[in-house]
Amino acid sequence: MRNRNPFLYPIIALVIAGASAGLAGAQMQQPAITTHTAADAAPAEEMVPVTTSSPDARHDYELGLLYHEDLLFVDKGLVSLRKAVKADPHFALGHATLAYFTTDPVEERHEYALAQKDIASASPDERLLIRWMDGAKNGGLVPAIAAMNDLLAKYPNDKRLANMASEWLCANQAAYEHGEKILKNVLQSDPNYFPALNNLAYCYALSGRPSLAPPLMDQYVVALPAQPNPQDSYGEIMRMLGDYPAALDHYGKALQIDPTFNTSQVGIASTYALMGDQERARAEYLKAISGTKERPTKLDYRILWAMTFYRENQIERGNREMTKLVAEAHAADLPVEEAEIYRNMALFSTDPHHALKSLDAARVVLTENHEISQGSREIELANILQTRAYIAERAGMADAAQKALKPLSAMAQTSRSNIVQQAYHSANGAVLMTQEKYDAAIAELMEDSQNPLSLQLLADAQSKAGQAADAQKTLSALAAINDERVETAFAVPQARAALKQNSGTGAEAGGH
C-alpha cells in the first residue's frame, strides 16, 4: 500500500485534540488542531509516500511522527514508531525513521539493518528519504543532501519533510542560512505551522541570535495554547538569554499543561543548577529521572544530577556518584555515556594526573566491544582527546597535550565530522599555547568558537598576545552561555568570576 489512508487525517486531528485535551486534563479546553499539522495540511500526493501493508503500522508511524516531530513528546514518538515496525516488520521507512530518531546505539544499528534488508519494498521517494536519514546520521553527506533537496523540490508542500530537513541543517550541520530559508518558506505558506515556528526560533538561537526568538515563541504559544512544548521551548530560549525567572515561569506553565512533560522538568532542574541552587536542582532532577523510561535519557539526567555536586564544589561526593553511574552505564552497555561520565570526572578533578587517568579510562571504554556506531565512537574519542589537550595545557603539561593532539590529528585527516575537526583545532590551539605561539593558537581556537573550553583558552591566548579588548569580548561571550553541557558547568563560572575581577583591565581566563 503506497497511498495514505484518507481517513487518517481526521484520525490524526482527533489524536492531536485528544492528546491536547487529555494531557491538559480538566484545566484547559482547546480547539482541535485540524489545519496546522503536516499530515492534514496537504493532500496525499503532496507528501512523501509511506509504503506498508499494515494499516496499524501506518497509523502508528503517523502517530510516531506526530508525537516526535510535531508535539515533541519524544519518548511517546519512539514508542509509536516501535509499534509501527512491530505491526509490519518489513516496513523499511518505519525502520529507518526509528533508527534516525533513537538515541540507543543498539537499536539504531539494528533498525538500520532492517531498513536496508527491506528497502526493495519501499517506493523510490521513500528510498531517497532513507538515504537522507542514513547519510545525515552516518556521514554520507553529499548523497544525503542531494536526496534531501530532491525530495524538497518534489514535495514543496510536505511541511513535515521541510521541518525535519531544516532541523537537521540548523541543529546538526550549523547550516543556519539554509535551514532558515526552508523554514521561512514554510511559514510563508502557513504562518502558524507550529513546528516551523519552534525550529526557526532555535535556528536563530543556535546561530547566536537568541534575541530574534521570543517573537516566534509568542506565536508558537498562541498557535498551541494547550500544548506543553511551546512553553518548554520558550523556557529554554529565555534561559539561553540568561533570564532565569522567565525560564522557570515558562517551564512551570508547560508542566501545568502536562505534568508528564519531562523535558520541562529537566529544564527547571537545570535552570536551578545554573542559578546556583544545587539542592533544589537535585530535587527537580530526581523528578525528571523517575519520569523517563528511555535508558540513555535516564542516564543523561542522572549525570546532570550528579554534576550538581561538582557545581557546588563537592568534588568527592561528585566523584562517588559519577563512579556509581560508570558502573551502571557499563552494565547497561551505554559506552558513550560511560565515557562521558569519565570525562566529567576528569574536568572536575583537582589533580591533573588523576584527570588524565579518568580520560584514559574513557578511551578504554571506546576500545571495548560495544554496540556503537563508528561515527559516535569517533566523536566521543575526539571529545576525550580535546579535553585531554585542554587539561594538559592548563596544567602546563606540554608533552601530554602533544600526545593528545597526535591521534586527533590523524583522525582529522580522515574524518568528515565537524566535531572531530573542531576538536582537532582546539587541541592544536592548546598545544600552540604550551609553545607560547599565541597568535597561531588564537587562529586555531577560533575554529571551535562554540565550545566553552576552547573559548576559555582563546580568551587566555588573546590576553597573552596583548589583545585585551578581544580577550574581554571572548570572556563575555563565554560568561553569557547558559546551557547544560559539562564544559559550560566547568568553564562559565570561572569566566564570570574573571570578568568580575578584571573590571576592564584585561582578561585572564580561569585555569584548571
Next chain:
Amino acid sequence: MRKRLLTLGLLLIGVVSAVYATDFAVIVHSSNPVRATSLVELGKIFKGKTHMWSNERSITIVLRDPDSPGMKFVIEKILGGTVEEGKTILNEPSRKTTVPVVFASSDEEVIKIVESSPGAIGIVDVYNITSGVKVIKIDDKQPFDPGYVLKGR
C-alpha cells in the same frame, strides 16, 4: 525543546554570532564521464586553456555573480589572484567562443543550467546540490572531506 540527535556533551549552542562556512561543490552534467579533477586543472578550465572534456564536449562554465557571497573565495582559490583579476579573466571578450562563462542569479539556476548542458561545469554551495548533477572530486577529495580545497567561509 528541540530534539537531541547528539549526545549530552555535544549540544551545539551558538555563542558568538555564527560564522557561515560552507564547502563549495564542483558539479558537471550527469552524463559527463569525469569523476575527479585537480585544482590546477580547474584553474586551466577557468582560464580557458582547457576547453574540451575527455568526451570531446566543449566546456561551458556556469557560476554565480562573482560579487555574490562565497564566489570571491571560489574565484580567488581557483584562479590564484584577486577577485578583480579573476573577473577580468572570466569576462575577456574571447571567452564568448572559448570556454564561455555563464553567470547565473542563484545556485538553483546554476544547477538547472548544468543539468541541461552536457558540457557544463558549475560551482555551488554543497547544501544546494541535487541528484540531477554529478559532484566531482577535487584533488581526490569531495565536499566535507578533511582538507577539501573549496571549503569557504
